[in-house]
Amino acid sequence: MIKKVDHIAVAVRDVEKAAEFYEKVLGLTLGGIEEVEGMDVKVGFLPVGDTRIELVQPLDPNSGLAKFIEKRGEGIHHICYEVDDVKEALQTCKARGARLIDETPRPGAHKTLVGFIHPKSTGGVLTELTEHPDGS
Numbered sequence: 001m002i003k004k005v006d007h008i009a010v011a012v013r014d015v016e017k018a019a020e021f022y023e024k025v026l027g028l029t030l031g032g033i034e035e036v037e038g039m040d041v042k043v044g045f046l047p048v049g050d051t052r053i054e055l056v057q058p059l060d061p062n063s064g065l066a067k068f069i070e071k072r073g074e075g076i077h078h079i080c081y082e083v084d085d086v087k088e089a090l091q092t093c094k095a096r097g098a099r100l101i102d103e104t105p106r107p108g109a110h111k112t113l114v115g116f117i118h119p120k121s122t123g124g125v126l127t128e129l130t131e132h133p134d135g136s
Helices: 015-025 064-072 086-095
Strands: 002-011 033-036 041-048 051-058 075-083 113-117 126-131
Touching: 002 064, 002 126, 015 041, 015 051, 051 064, 064 075, 075 086, 086 113, 086 126
Parallel strands: 002 051, 075 126
Antiparallel strands: 002 075, 033 041, 041 051, 113 126
């Protein structure tokens, strides 16, 4: 079911400002910034080998992400795994006892489909599953 770790998301107050560390100190390159419709976030991805660091900034001050930052500060927010079929993967996880945040996939960044598994059933780690449109 799992192909690879797609990305590790870091909750930040400002994508551009946070990217400075990754670019200037670690030598990574920000691959562009996009706003994700329906999720009220701005994201920027920094490739690291076959995976990426996702900097994710809330656009809605009342969103779950904004509340996460307010409560815990900036830092690791979730881990995302790439799958071939996110709908099927969500159904499989649910059948195996996982509590889902998303019963059906929703649009994500870069035209992906995504679904989240609740951290209460994953040992405290918000887990995202993603399906890329081209299957890569």
